[in-house]
Amino acid sequence: MxxxxxxxxxxxxxxxxxxxxxxxxxxxxxxxxxxxxxxxxxxxxxxxxxxxxxxxxxxxxxxxxxxxxxxxxxxxxxxxxxxxxxxxxxxxxxxHHQHHHLICTSCGKVIEVEGDLLDELEESIEGKYHFLIKNHSVKFYGICSECRKKL
CATH class of the missing domain: 1.10.10.10 (Winged helix-like DNA-binding domain superfamily/Winged helix DNA-binding domain)
Structure with missing residues (x-):
């Protein structure tokens, strides 16, 4: 960033x-x-x-x-x-939107995901529901690479 x-x-x-x-x-x-x-x-x-x-x-x-x-x-x-x-x-x-985050449930590390991965999904939702999306927030919870090595 x-x-x-x-x-x-x-x-x-x-x-x-x-x-x-x-x-x-x-x-x-x-x-x-x-x-x-x-x-x-x-x-x-x-x-x-x-x-x-x-x-x-x-x-x-x-x-x-x-x-x-x-x-x-x-x-x-x-x-x-x-x-x-x-x-x-x-x-x-x-x-245009908040960026997405990966959150490690083991160590608490937060990794920012670059790029907006939901443009097509937003367009589909806006069309189907006639809803103007202004923003969204996506968080993925899991285990980071460093914690996975310890498993």
Whole structure:
């Protein structure tokens, strides 16, 4: 996955400004940690632990509010892996849907599946049910290659 480009950062700043917010140093620190840890699907608490290293004065409530704001703005999206935790990942402009995930039930590893594999299925469903699909989320649960070697 690619990091946010300078153009995407500028759009984010403008999006925040249009909604009456600023890209404060604290918000920027949270966003930087999300960008630098892309693909890790971090929880708010994990984000807080990482941001605190770079920005020691930041509070957990600030991280929660920043994550909520970035989610509302569509910069990040919440990912539920059925483990009782909310995790977050970057959303890129060129993504039409959330990408798919492979979740290892042994070690908990999350692998992102590149490409949208459901275009034909979506078209079929839209035609059959006259339903406009805006997004979908697919998670496959199983055993990753490293855990399979241990079996």
């Amino acid at each position: 690619a990091k946010l480009s300078p153009l995407e950062i500028e759009k984010l700043k403008n999006n925040l400004k249009d909604k009456g917010y600023k890209l404060t140093p604290q918000r920027r620190a949270v966003l930087d940690i999300i960008i630098n840890n892309e693909g890790k699907h971090l929880t708010v608490e994990e984000l807080y632990d990482l941001v605190k290293v770079e920005c020691p004065e930041i509070g957990l409530a600030t991280v929660y509010r920043t994550v909520q704001l970035l989610d509302e703005l569509g910069v990040i999206s919440k990912l539920d892996l059925n483990d009782g935790l909310s995790r977050y990942e970057l959303v890129h402009e060129n993504e």
